[in-house]
Amino acid sequence: ILLYILFLRWEQAIFLFIIFPVIILFMVILGLAAQSKADRQYEGYQRLSNHFVDTLRGLPTLKQLGLSKRYADNVFDVSESYRKETMSTLRIALTSTFALDFFTTLSIAVVAVFLGFDLLDGKVMLLPALTILVLAPEYFLPIRNFANDYHATLNGKNALSAVLEVLNEPEMNQTDELTDFKWQKDATLKFTKMAFTYPNADKPALKDVSVTIQGMKKIGIIGASGSGKSTLINIIGGFLAPDKKGQIEINGQSLPHLNQKAWQRNFLYIPQNPYLFHATLAQNIAFYVDHVTPESINHAARRAGLNEWIKTLPDGLDTMIGEGARTVSGGQAQRIALARAFLDTNRKVLLFDEPTAHLDIETEAALKKDILPVFDNHLVFFATHRLHWISEMDYVLVIDHGQIVEQGTPEELNAKNGRYVKLRSEMGAAEL
Structure with missing residues (x-):
């Protein structure tokens, strides 16, 4: 696509060539920042989750002691903090996706603006301009596919890790020591x-x-x-x-x-x-x-x-x-x-x-x-x-x-x- 656009309009081709690694660089920086933030929040997320479960499990005891109403506000505060932490973690997880969409859309918009100016000045014909505009989103498609494939790979990796944990469990041998057995009244x-x-x-x-x-x-x-x-x-x-x-x-x-x-x-x-x-x-x-x-x-x-x-x-x-x-x-x-x-x-x-x-x-x-x-x-x-x-x-x-x-x-x-x-x-x- 880049070579084809180069033969149509070299200015747009150079811009697309330069912006591609810039987007990748921003994706790496934002991805590392999001991962670091998520790791820091995950500890608090787990703590609130355990606190929330412990509070619910303790309700029968609190009721038995006549303290359930007194702790009702505590249950509400814990559940509210749990909700906020969960939503905060989700927002961070969506940051990299937003950044990818933002930069690719902005790049396509820049190409469209300069093509519009060239059309007004008569420097380019309508067909080549429309062709470049249609091909620009396809130019960024590999980055989008890579992001989707990367997340799918992480999901697969986590699933495989869970499977391997089961497969690596030591198997019990000596499973035929008991033969011809049926539980009866004298067993x-x-x-x-x-x-x-x-x-x-x-x-x-x-x-x-x-x-x-x-x-x-x-x-x-x-x-x-x-x-x-x-x-x-x-x-x-x-x-x-x-x-x-x-x-x-x-x-x-x-x-x-x-x-x-x-x-x-x-x-x-x-x-x-x-x-x-x-x-x-x-x-x-x-x-x-x-x-x-x-x-x-x-x-x-x-x-x-x-x-x-x-x-x-x-x-x-x-x-x-x-x-x-x-x-x-x-x-x-x-x-x-x-x-x-x-x-x-x-x-x-x-x-x-x-x-x-x-x-x-x-x-x-x-x-x-x-x-x-x-x-x-x-x-x-x-x-x-x-x-x-x-x-x-x-x-x-x-x-x-x-x-x-x-x-x-x-x-x-x-x-x-x-x-x-x-x-x-x-x-x-x-x-x-």
Whole structure:
């Protein structure tokens, strides 16, 4: 384009030749300045974000102490500062884009002005002038494409870094130590002084965990936030390998961890946010089962309380859901996960990791009616901080700072009048 314009009007060609590196230089200077400013603000952004979350988490305690109204202004100030910092960071992030558009538009305008003067003086014909004016934006197109490609590259780099972090995680071996296993009424799972420490952590997340579970029971796992409930569920599911000290046994067989193929064929995992695949609703429900009939999927969906919602879907069970398709609420996602449990009757171990933590009370109460029937004839591990679930459990593990401080039936723990009773009192006040 530059060479073509040079043959038409050498003055405009020289101007475009000089302005191109100038724009690049300004882009570099503004980019470095914007990055430096954003880095400085990011620390404050993170601090305000953590402050805002901590303030929200502390509201139940403030209400229990009668101080919630006094701290209402504090919540407003923190949220307002959080908003301002967020908008400030976004403004800085858009500075380089604005600079690119500004300088390229200004350069094209300068070319247009001088061409206009030359037209008035009769120094150039209309066709060459219009040709140069049309080609000028195309001359700057590589810079625009470079900016877009650069941001796309950064996004790809960040995504690849996240992927590599997962791929570089050490894989657990010895996954076939447990063979031909099926959980039954006489089966036993035993932890003896089991511990777990996260990488680069100063202290273990779990320590001296000793418990023996036999048969079909409902095991409640309760404790304050950060006490280690989810970590214990992840170890039971084989998602984490415990420290080498301690011992895990199934039916008397010592195992290095529970990432055993035979064990994983025995349980269903229902987390706070069940993953929904980009597939039909029927395929999502039948995720754990290889061969299933439409009638059994319908039956499982009905037992999970999905019938009324399915009637509103355009294609019923054949409606596409998941990423990039129809959105699903938190309560509906939990019911889909529950339908998976109803559909697969061969898996007798259920792992619930605070499945209703992010649901409102009304949705949770409706969901509870459909969850309780699935507990029958299963070994259930139910981690929760909601008080009303505890009365449904046969056995309770009370975790505090990574240790099981109390365990037993709800009646036995009530009689002790210890940490369990205190925690129930705190949980009850928080739910009010």
